[in-house]
Amino acid sequence: MFCAYPNATSETGNCSAGYYCRQGADTPTPGVGALGDAGPCPAGSYCPQKTGEPKKCPIGHYSNRTHLKNSSDCERCQYGQYCGEAGLTNFSGPCDPGFYCLRGSEVPNPPHVTLSGGPCPEGHYCKKGTSHPQLCLEGTYNNRTGQSECQQCCTGYYCLEGSKSCVLECPNGHYCPSCT
Numbered sequence: 001m002f003c004a005y006p007n008a009t010s011e012t013g014n015c016s017a018g019y020y021c022r023q024g025a026d027t028p029t030p031g032v033g034a035l036g037d038a039g040p041c042p043a044g045s046y047c048p049q050k051t052g053e054p055k056k057c058p059i060g061h062y063s064n065r066t067h068l069k070n071s072s073d074c075e076r077c078q079y080g081q082y083c084g085e086a087g088l089t090n091f092s093g094p095c096d097p098g099f100y101c102l103r104g105s106e107v108p109n110p111p112h113v114t115l116s117g118g119p120c121p122e123g124h125y126c127k128k129g130t131s132h133p134q135l136c137l138e139g140t141y142n143n144r145t146g147q148s149e150c151q152q153c154c155t156g157y158y159c160l161e162g163s164k165s166c167v168l169e170c171p172n173g174h175y176c177p178s179c180t
Contacts, residue, residue: 001050002028002038014050017069022052040066044089046073056087060104060116064089076104079131082117084108094129097148101131119146123162135162 001011002025015021015038016028024036031040041047045054046068057063057074062083068074077083081091082105095101096109101117110117120126124133125147136142136150141163143151153159154166 002026002030002036015047015052017049017051018047018067020047020051020054041068042066044087046071059083059086060106062088062090077101077106077116079103080129082106082108095126095131097128097130098126098146099130100126100133101129120148121145123164125150137161141165 002013002015002021004012004026013028015025015030018041019029020038020041021028021030022037025038026035030036030038041051041054043064043066044062045056046063047054048069055071057068058071060077060083061071061074062077063074077091080095080101082093082095082101084092084106093108095105095117098120099109099117100120101108101110103116105116110119112118120130120133122145123136123142125136125142126133127148136159138161139153139159140150141153141159142149143165153163156170157166158168158170159166160168
């Protein structure tokens with residue numbers, strides 16, 4: 001609430017959305033030079049109308065802008081990044097090797113596949129900060145989840161892009177050496 005007049009016996013009105021009014025505010029949109037403990041909603045927070053204490057952007061989100069009015073104004077964490085605590089003004093950091101982070105990831109190493117990421121699947125690899133799993137290149141394979149690299153195809157076999165194992169024997173008349 002705010003009080004626009006000295007010696008008022010009741011509040012004048014609600015603090016405006018995008019601002020907070022803890023105590024002694026004299027305007028619904030307190031800014032520089034305003035009285036009391038009040039001001040624009042700080043980065044990493046949002047302030048609906050009648051906010052006394054700024055609310056932190058939720059885990060998996062961040063904001064480097066001020067004056068946010070709703071939790072939906074906070075941005076979901078970006079691809080390849082995670083936002084591991086509430087009230088962030090920037091990302092917590094990149095996703096761990098062997099994992100991928102989609103928008104809104106809350107941890108660097110999601111243990112299960114969710115809408116915001118997960119462990120890298122078989123036939124793929126995920127370097128640090130991966131947003132989407134990358135297919136193993138031709139000549140390599142990966143038969144495990146959560147890997148940051150693919151393995152070289154076995155001697156006498158060949159591996160297509162995205163291979164999960166060395167099961168394609170080298171055809172007669174061809175030479176399939178180990179790639180090292």
